[in-house]
Amino acid sequence: MADEDDLLPNGYRVIKGEGMNYMIYAMGRMKYLWGEDAEEFRPERWLVDGIFQQESPYKFISFNVSTT
Secondary structure, three states, X not given: OOOOOEEOOOOOEEOOOOOOOOOHHHHOOOHHXXXXXXXXXXXXXXXXXXXXXXXXXXXXXXXXXXXO
């Protein structure tokens, strides 16, 4: 539930008291987030010159980071 009115980065308005949902499965396949090859398993997305590049675990909600 939203504690107060808010405006999301995409321009969507959330009104105080409204609930929000997201679909992790769908987000993991969105081409505008991952590129045209969104449905391909490509672990090299996180490699630069063969070296793993650490990202915030909160950046990729599909991996469901824990807060504990």
